Amino acid sequence: xxxxxxxxxxxxxxxxxxxxxxxxxxxxxxxxxxxxxxxxxxxxxxxxxxxxxxxxxxxxxxxxxxxxxxx
Amino acid sequence: xxxxxxxxxxxxxxxxxxxxxxxxxxxxxxxxxxxxxxxxxxxxxxxxxxxxxxxxxxxxxxxxxxxxxxxxxxxxxxxxxxxxxxxxxxxxxxxxxxxxxxxxxxxxxxxxxxxxxxxxxxxxxxxxxxxxxxxxxxxxxxxxxxxxxxxxxxxxxxxxxxxxxxxxxxxxxxxxxxxxxxxxxxxxxxxxxxxxxxxxxxxxxxxxxxxxxxxxxxxxxxxxxxxxxxxxxxxxxxxxxxxxxxxxxxxxxxxxxxxxxxxxxxxxxxxxxxxxxxxx
Numbered sequence: 001x002x003x004x005x006x007x008x009x010x011x012x013x014x015x016x017x018x019x020x021x022x023x024x025x026x027x028x029x030x031x032x033x034x035x036x037x038x039x040x041x042x043x044x045x046x047x048x049x050x051x052x053x054x055x056x057x058x059x060x061x062x063x064x065x066x067x068x069x070x071x
Numbered sequence: 072x073x074x075x076x077x078x079x080x081x082x083x084x085x086x087x088x089x090x091x092x093x094x095x096x097x098x099x100x101x102x103x104x105x106x107x108x109x110x111x112x113x114x115x116x117x118x119x120x121x122x123x124x125x126x127x128x129x130x131x132x133x134x135x136x137x138x139x140x141x142x143x144x145x146x147x148x149x150x151x152x153x154x155x156x157x158x159x160x161x162x163x164x165x166x167x168x169x170x171x172x173x174x175x176x177x178x179x180x181x182x183x184x185x186x187x188x189x190x191x192x193x194x195x196x197x198x199x200x201x202x203x204x205x206x207x208x209x210x211x212x213x214x215x216x217x218x219x220x221x222x223x224x225x226x227x228x229x230x231x232x233x234x235x236x237x238x239x240x241x242x243x244x245x246x247x248x249x250x251x252x253x254x255x256x257x258x259x260x261x262x263x264x265x266x267x268x269x270x271x272x273x274x275x276x277x278x279x280x281x282x283x284x285x286x287x288x289x290x291x292x293x294x295x296x297x298x299x300x301x302x303x304x305x306x307x308x309x310x311x312x313x314x315x316x317x318x319x320x321x322x323x324x325x326x327x328x329x330x331x332x333x334x335x336x337x338x339x340x341x342x343x344x345x346x347x348x349x350x351x
Contacts, residue, residue, distance in 0.1 A: 003137055003185065004138050004169070006181060007170070008169040008170025008171075008172070010169060010178065010217065011166075011168060011169030011170055011172040011173075011174050011178070012169075012170065014174050015172050015174060015175070016172075040218055043181075044218055046217075047214070047215075047217035048217075049283065050281035050282060050283035050284075051213055051214030051281070051285065051287070053282055053283075054213040054281040054285070055178070055213040055214040058279075058289060059175055059176045059178070062175050062176040063175035
């Protein structure tokens, strides 16, 4: 387990609110639709949902903070 | 070599740091802030490095990934190392992009044999390209890395063993991960490869609540170093006999310099107490 595809999907979940909402509604389906194999899809579907949302919000705040900085 | 104590170099703190170099042994500069610097700015950094030992700290390479690190990014780090005469450089055990998407911060990859192998390959590539091995930093995460098969201490230990690189142990990150995911902080510290620690980060954070009511400690570098982290530093002083460089990171809600210097003194005292316990 762990692959470029899995990292790509996590990157999308951490940066795209709509993708995260779709994933939370149907984790296994969203993972399979993203091209993950059944093992990775099952592992991702078991992920800590509250943690995923908190991480995504934290990354969004970081991006917003960075873009508001002058430097 | 002796234990050293310093601060993360930030524009907001620069004047205060320069005014107190008698109490600051080392500074740590965010590398990405200077990747696009011209000759004059690089000369200024080199002048700073001549006054106080300087470490470069990378935040965007994404070494802990199954995807190969970008050579152009490594070349920027190599250029900066050469231009500034910095003592060493560091980077996080994190991935920061995937499928062409920039996450914008440090994300914990699935902790698996595949990400160990990917990280080891990236670290070897980085070492060759930059000319020295990076210090590798453990990161804080608000989500237990999905699809993991290894726990954090084992995953980190395997990467260090495979790469031979030293560890930049962030004690607040370790503390946050411990309290967020049900581990006892001292027990988690004990399981890290402490013989590999060369540098230590200290910082603070705040508690946040998720939509489902989960409470987690966020490592935000905007608050004081908590007592629990100083307890870990004391233990590290006892368990890791090698000389350590301890850096306090602050990235907002900047207090007066006197306050940061007092935090440095508290860190000095905690590490010294640990050294004494070891000697007793």
